[in-house]
Amino acid sequence: MRDQKSVNGMQRAELAKRTGCNLETVRYYEKAGLLPEPPRTARGYRSYDSAHERRLRFVLRARELGFSLDEVRALLRLADERDQPCAEASRLASVHLAGVQAKIADLRRMESVLQTTIAQCGDGARPDCPLIETLFREDDSRRKRGDPATRSKFIHR
Amino acid sequence: MRDQKSVNGMQRAELAKRTGCNLETVRYYEKAGLLPEPPRTARGYRSYDSAHERRLRFVLRARELGFSLDEVRALLRLADERDQPCAEASRLASVHLAGVQAKIADLRRMESVLQTTIAQCGDGARPDCPLIETLFREDDSRRKRGDPATRSKFIHR
DNA sequence: ATTGACCCTGTAGCGACTACAGACTGTAGC
DNA sequence: GCTACAGTCTGTAGTCGCTACAGGGTCAAT
Numbered sequence: 595m596r597d598q599k600s601v602n603g604m605q606r607a608e609l610a611k612r613t614g615c616n617l618e619t620v621r622y623y624e625k626a627g628l629l630p631e632p633p634r635t636a637r638g639y640r641s642y643d644s645a646h647e648r649r650l651r652f653v654l655r656a657r658e659l660g661f662s663l664d665e666v667r668a669l670l671r672l673a674d675e676r677d678q679p680c681a682e683a684s685r686l687a688s689v690h691l692a693g694v695q696a697k698i699a700d701l702r703r704m705e706s707v708l709q710t711t712i713a714q715c716g717d718g719a720r721p722d723c724p725l726i727e728t729l730f731r732e733d734d735s736r737r738k739r740g741d742p743a744t745r746s747k748f749i750h751r
Numbered sequence: 752m753r754d755q756k757s758v759n760g761m762q763r764a765e766l767a768k769r770t771g772c773n774l775e776t777v778r779y780y781e782k783a784g785l786l787p788e789p790p791r792t793a794r795g796y797r798s799y800d801s802a803h804e805r806r807l808r809f810v811l812r813a814r815e816l817g818f819s820l821d822e823v824r825a826l827l828r829l830a831d832e833r834d835q836p837c838a839e840a841s842r843l844a845s846v847h848l849a850g851v852q853a854k855i856a857d858l859r860r861m862e863s864v865l866q867t868t869i870a871q872c873g874d875g876a877r878p879d880c881p882l883i884e885t886l887f888r889e890d891d892s893r894r895k896r897g898d899p900a901t902r903s904k905f906i907h908r
Numbered sequence: 909a910t911t912g913a914c915c916c917t918g919t920a921g922c923g924a925c926t927a928c929a930g931a932c933t934g935t936a937g938c
Numbered sequence: 939g940c941t942a943c944a945g946t947c948t949g950t951a952g953t954c955g956c957t958a959c960a961g962g963g964t965c966a967a968t
Contacts, residue, residue, distance in 0.1 A: 663923075683882040704815075729813050779957085794965090
């Protein structure tokens, strides 16, 4: 539990190292209102304590679960202000969960098409590559539904 | 098959409508080197034909499968230049497939944590919200491995 | 002649960082 | 004291893949 021992007067680099957060991201989260502005030394250096570290861990953990910064802000407010935030937090998480599940469904569709076409390529010695041909063909599901313009709302990067 | 009939001298809006692509995105793809610069009318208006449409459909279909614009460029080059692009296309798609599968695994981890904590919230009448508490606790997998800084390489938005 | 719908260009914005330039500070070795 | 180097500070620009808009020109119909 060496990461959890109480330390005060840390600089930004140590806070970053202790939490596994990128150095610049700490400042970014501060500017974005996710972390409070820490006190400064006489020369203007940021000085963090374990409360800052705890809060940063919360943010990082929420980000790992895919919450947006807006959602993290909302969760932090619940953690700070409310003594019984369960209902609201649960609602927030449920909405987010639905988004995660929709993304999984989307990615699974991609996965299956990719697997199929890669399998069709097989030896790779034919003149018409099935993968390239698949990309030139119109989407089956769209053609069947007669719907020329429906695409996933999600942007995959 | 009304979308597939050959049309020449389309303007940008019609090409966009026929492919379901956003109007501005057509221009963006052109600037990004994914679509060739179309001939212009005397007054400088772009004039597309069915070859442009075919190429745009290719790009959109590849994007639906989650390929990055760089990958789409590579696929287009294969489709254009090589008579037997199977091996290379298949390699490209396999690398991409691995990325898709890693994202799915990542999202499934999020899903399971979210489901568990939402279930723990239950009635929502307890003073310590399990969801908030989970976010304050350090990541189990990381703590077990004694690894303070390993996070998913993927950015989920 | 005017209205409105199209087209053109360049540019700014999004989210969530990440990186860097240019200035200052703090410490260690000589 | 001098120098080197590592740390900190600020603001700003770049990333990806779009999306939107301002400010101008064009075209068809009324």
